[in-house]
Amino acid sequence: MTKLTDTVQKPYRYFGGEYNVPDMDKPCDVRFCMCVADSYEVGMSNLGVRILYYLFNSIDKVVCERCYAPFEDYAAYLQSQGKSLCSLETQRPLREFDFVGFSMQYEMCYSNVFYMLELAGIPVTCEQRGEDYPFIVGGGPCTVNPEPMYKYFDFFFVGEGETPWKEIIEDYKIQKIEYGVKKSEFLQYVDEHYDCIYVPSLHPASYLSDKAVAVPDRRVWRNIESDMNQTFTPKTQLVPSMEIVHDRAVAELFRGCANGCRFCQAGFIYRPVRERTPDNAFELCKALLESTGYDELSLNSLSTSDYSGLEDLLQRLYPYAEKNHIQLNLPSLRLDSFKGRMAQSNRKSSLTFAPEAGTQRLRNVINKNITEDNIFRTLTEAFQEGYSSVKLYFMLGLPTETMQDVEGIYSLACRIKSLYKKTRTSAKPLRLYVSTSTFIPKPFTPFQWCAFTEKETLEAKQKYLADNCKKAGIEFSYNDYNSSLLEAVLARGGRSIADALYLAYKDGARFDAWDEYFDFEHYRNAFEQCGIDIRQIVGAKETNETLPWDFVDIGVTKQYFQKEYANALNEITTPSCNKRCNGCGLAKYGYCKDTHGNAKY
Amino acid sequence: MIIFKFTKTSTAALVSHVDNLRAVTYLLRRAGVNALYSMGFNPHMELGFSAPIALGVESLAEYVSVKTDEQSFPLEQLNLCSPVGLTFVAQWNASVNLAAVLDRAQYRLQAKKIGNVINEILTPNYCISYLERDKEVVKDVSNRIFSAERVDDDSALVTLAIGNDNLRPDRLVLHLMNKHGLDGDYRITKLAAFAGDVPADEYIASHNILS
Numbered sequence: 001m002t003k004l005t006d007t008v009q010k011p012y013r014y015f016g017g018e019y020n021v022p023d024m025d026k027p028c029d030v031r032f033c034m035c036v037a038d039s040y041e042v043g044m045s046n047l048g049v050r051i052l053y054y055l056f057n058s059i060d061k062v063v064c065e066r067c068y069a070p071f072e073d074y075a076a077y078l079q080s081q082g083k084s085l086c087s088l089e090t091q092r093p094l095r096e097f098d099f100v101g102f103s104m105q106y107e108m109c110y111s112n113v114f115y116m117l118e119l120a121g122i123p124v125t126c127e128q129r130g131e132d133y134p135f136i137v138g139g140g141p142c143t144v145n146p147e148p149m150y151k152y153f154d155f156f157f158v159g160e161g162e163t164p165w166k167e168i169i170e171d172y173k174i175q176k177i178e179y180g181v182k183k184s185e186f187l188q189y190v191d192e193h194y195d196c197i198y199v200p201s202l203h204p205a206s207y208l209s210d211k212a213v214a215v216p217d218r219r220v221w222r223n224i225e226s227d228m229n230q231t232f233t234p235k236t237q238l239v240p241s242m243e244i245v246h247d248r249a250v251a252e253l254f255r256g257c258a259n260g261c262r263f264c265q266a267g268f269i270y271r272p273v274r275e276r277t278p279d280n281a282f283e284l285c286k287a288l289l290e291s292t293g294y295d296e297l298s299l300n301s302l303s304t305s306d307y308s309g310l311e312d313l314l315q316r317l318y319p320y321a322e323k324n325h326i327q328l329n330l331p332s333l334r335l336d337s338f339k340g341r342m343a344q345s346n347r348k349s350s351l352t353f354a355p356e357a358g359t360q361r362l363r364n365v366i367n368k369n370i371t372e373d374n375i376f377r378t379l380t381e382a383f384q385e386g387y388s389s390v391k392l393y394f395m396l397g398l399p400t401e402t403m404q405d406v407e408g409i410y411s412l413a414c415r416i417k418s419l420y421k422k423t424r425t426s427a428k429p430l431r432l433y434v435s436t437s438t439f440i441p442k443p444f445t446p447f448q449w450c451a452f453t454e455k456e457t458l459e460a461k462q463k464y465l466a467d468n469c470k471k472a473g474i475e476f477s478y479n480d481y482n483s484s485l486l487e488a489v490l491a492r493g494g495r496s497i498a499d500a501l502y503l504a505y506k507d508g509a510r511f512d513a514w515d516e517y518f519d520f521e522h523y524r525n526a527f528e529q530c531g532i533d534i535r536q537i538v539g540a541k542e543t544n545e546t547l548p549w550d551f552v553d554i555g556v557t558k559q560y561f562q563k564e565y566a567n568a569l570n571e572i573t574t575p576s577c578n579k580r581c582n583g584c585g586l587a588k589y590g591y592c593k594d595t596h597g598n599a600k601y
Numbered sequence: 602m603i604i605f606k607f608t609k610t611s612t613a614a615l616v617s618h619v620d621n622l623r624a625v626t627y628l629l630r631r632a633g634v635n636a637l638y639s640m641g642f643n644p645h646m647e648l649g650f651s652a653p654i655a656l657g658v659e660s661l662a663e664y665v666s667v668k669t670d671e672q673s674f675p676l677e678q679l680n681l682c683s684p685v686g687l688t689f690v691a692q693w694n695a696s697v698n699l700a701a702v703l704d705r706a707q708y709r710l711q712a713k714k715i716g717n718v719i720n721e722i723l724t725p726n727y728c729i730s731y732l733e734r735d736k737e738v739v740k741d742v743s744n745r746i747f748s749a750e751r752v753d754d755d756s757a758l759v760t761l762a763i764g765n766d767n768l769r770p771d772r773l774v775l776h777l778m779n780k781h782g783l784d785g786d787y788r789i790t791k792l793a794a795f796a797g798d799v800p801a802d803e804y805i806a807s808h809n810i811l812s
Contacts, residue, residue: 003786005615005657006775012620017612017685019628241616241624241684293627293682325638325646 008073012242013040016066016088019239020291022057024089029061030173033087033097033134036068036105037112038513043068044238045246047300048140049103052161054234062169065089065097069112069511075119085119094120098172100134102153104142107490108483108513110149114505117152124502125151126201131183143198144222144269145443145549147494148501150200154187158552159196159223160255162232168194196223198552205548210496210536215551222269222554224591228255228276233284236291248296248329249288253281253313257302258577258595260584262367262568263356263395265442266302269554272586273577275594278309282316289326297321298329305330306578308594350389350431351382357398358408364571365400367564372412379416380423388426390416390433396461396478397439397453399568406461409434410468417472433475436465438484441538442491443549444556446564452488452538455481482520486512488538489523494548497537500530557585603674604666604699604805606691610659613686618653624684625650625665631682637668651699651794651801652764654706655771660791662706664699664801672810695808702804705747705795706763708770711756712787718777719749719757729768729776742768763794 004011034053036043043049043066056064065087070078078085084093094100100122102113114124117136123129129136138146139157146156157165168190175181175189191199203216225231237249254275257267276284285297297317301307314328321328355370357363363370379390394409413434420430438458441450462478469476489497503526511517527534541547543562550558560583567574574582577595581587609621616624626646629636638644647668654660672694679689710719721727727743745768747760761768770789778787794801 005655006771010615010617011657012612012615015612015615017615019624019631019682019684021685239624239627239684241613242620243623247623291631293629293631295626295630325644 004077008077009071010242011074012240013068014070014074014088015091017241019241019293020236021089021238022054022064024063024065026063027061028063029177030059030063030099030169031092031097032056032062032064032099032101032169033092033094034064034066035094035100035102035116036066037102037109037116038069038105038511039071040068040240041242041244043103044240044244046103046105047250047252048105048161050237051232051234052101052103052139052165053238054236055162055166055232056169058232059166059169059173061173065092067094067100067116069109069116070119071511075115078119084121085116095122095133097134098176099137099169101137101139104138104140104146104149106513107142107148107487108518110490110501111505111509111512113149113152114502115510126154127151129154135183135186141266141269142491144265144552144554145491145493146198146200146552147205147548148490148497150205150495151498152502153200154183155190156198156200156220157196157223158198158220159554160225161223162225164194164196164223166232168197191218195219195221203551205495207494207496209531210494210533212494212546212548212550215546215548218551220552222552224272224555224589225255225274226591228252228274229280235284235287237288239292239294246298247294248298249285249292249294250298250300251281251285251288252276253299253301253304253307253309254594255301258306259303259369260367260564260574260576260582261356262365262446262564263398263439263441265445268444268556268584270302271554271556271577271584272592273306273594274591275308278312278316281309281313285313285317286320289324295325296327296329306576350391351379351387352391352393353378354393355412356393356395357401357405358394358410358412359405361571362398362401362405362408364573365568366395366398367568367573369573369576375412376415376419379419383420383423384425386426388420388424388428389431392416392432392434394434394436395439396436397458397484399439399441399447399450401461403461403464406464409436410465410472413469413474414472417474431475432473433477434465434469435476436462436478438479438481440484440488440491443547444552444554444561446561446568448492448547448561449541449543449545449565451540452485452492455485480515480518483512483515483518485534485538486518486520486523489527489534492548493537497527497530497532500526500532503529555584555586555589560584602666602668602694602696602810603671604664604693604695604697605676605679605689606802607663607665607687607689608659608661609654609663609687610661611686613684614657614659616686617656618650622648622650624687628679628682628684628687629667632674632679634667634674634679635669635671637670649699651703652706652767654763654791655769655789658708658770658789658791662791662794662801664703664794664805666695666697666699691802693805693808694810695805696810697805697808700764702796703794703801704762704764704797705760706791707748707758707760707793707795709752709756709758709790709792710770710774710787711789712774712778712783713755713785714781714783715774715777715787716751716754716757718781718783719751719759722746722749722759722773722777729773730779731772731776742773758792760795 256273509522745762
């Protein structure tokens, strides 16, 4: 082992040995390797992967192991030893598994899928793999537009996996034992039996240059778990002996989000809101903390302060946390939530708000239903209580955005500064951070037809903010244009970009989500070589145009997106699902029990 | 205060000292050890470890002191709650500043032909060379070497300083391997710790807190 530590940083990443690893030695007919195409620290922090990992391992005669993308040093070590990429738990080569599943959490991990497959000695395309290699399967939010990766995956699972995945694996186990089912036969089978599964090789699509002409002739339904209190939930999690990104116990309070911010893909593809009862949530928190020993707990969801049982839950959690030396974290707090602010922290560290846009007009366009009044009321109280650090998150490049909206960001920051002078009780100077990211119009949002911003326009806005913030002593940070551009291409592209993605990997692209690795040149070359017009992919689209992802049905209708898009352009806001049903299309399926506006359903 | 002796082997040997501190904190919490917490802005469990060992070095003799009102704790319970490679083997109701007192450790070094060259490290003013921030450093380490003996061709036992003014065993091994052109992998295991000439277990036992 020691030579390894001389050449590889943090080798623990590649061998694991975490507390709470399920029994790997049990009798086993089906082996699943759950992969995240990012580093151990990032991948280990993912809640979806944790759920499926424990789900698969709970099935009789099924063993699920994990694998993450190795950094260059370990990849070189593997090569020097003549080894291929292995799972952590039993150091088994990936090609010996029945399934190798990738969790596709963000588009920027696509190059790492190629990287991991090649390190594992597995051919990247379905065609090359044939019957011989494991099923390469993908799940997670990116699969709502799986087309850019269509030829590399045997099948995609769209939506939430708890219930169907168990059945799929059970089916495979039976068919494998009974008659040694062939890969092609099983693909045919899942295509017929599971509407949330998409087997790209069975469903052709046609393109005219980079425009979809005909999408696959198959409606792929996003699976939705109906009841969070009943659905499979691990009561524990792995405890790694090295620090990971989110190194704490994480309890999911509810799925979905009622707010309907028009830029937010998660707000649409995880609809509707499904809550745990406070009883269920409290028991889950306790079980997680006791079985892991963690001294920090996150209450997770897309918008924790909207949880209807928050007060009830916190009343029970506070004394428990106090007694057991546990720090509570409540991320995703919306600005207008008094309860949430109270809960955010008992330490006066820093307040984080995401107004997303600088003017009320633009906030109406994007349906971020927060007013400046909300912001200043909350901040006045916070400053009086002694808070002295504020982080503000905005997006640049939003539809209809003008220079006035950008000036609004700076002006808001300046007014927060003067508010601090008037209301402060802390002796410390105000630390004010303004952070802007670049808006990417994603599939399954009302802005899916909008163009991604142009480089010159965006950089002029960034420069304006950078110059002014510097003068005013406000810390300012922003995203690199090219990395957002690539994300836009990957999110909105269709089958026509698939070959280019592999070429870019061959040219050296990997860890694209990491600033220190990202180099757009790999992609520029690849797109050029393949004759791909990325401006067409990220450019504006007609609302009646065929989109590459049109065959995926997330339950929200296209008409609703069109209506919301029109509302956006007219600066008309849409209330939260908690206030009334806005008719997105999901209510008819009967999942909307926890959005109070939909009580009649 | 309870002092536990534990081993750090297998993948736990790939865990750095700082990460191990957290891992041990979580395992004590899981097991239900009623440890005392520091007061202050960031309360933390009051633990004191023996001196850090280099990444990749396995150890059969690590120590941690836990401030607690209890006098002992079932070791089986701790081991049920331990990650791979951490195993608790002994405990004392004692009070010792482990990092300060334990100043020597005995290691088993395993590498091809290392047994045949180990005696040279006992020569007066023995110097080793190693890379530090890409610069070669040559250092006289003779006052940090307390014993060395050949076990067989491919293994040796040495006693080296730990804590402040320590000598990292991996540096010593790499120096010997480079100097003599020894090839292949190597393995280092910390077998025991000492307070001066007194074995750690004995030293800690003699500092028992009388109840």
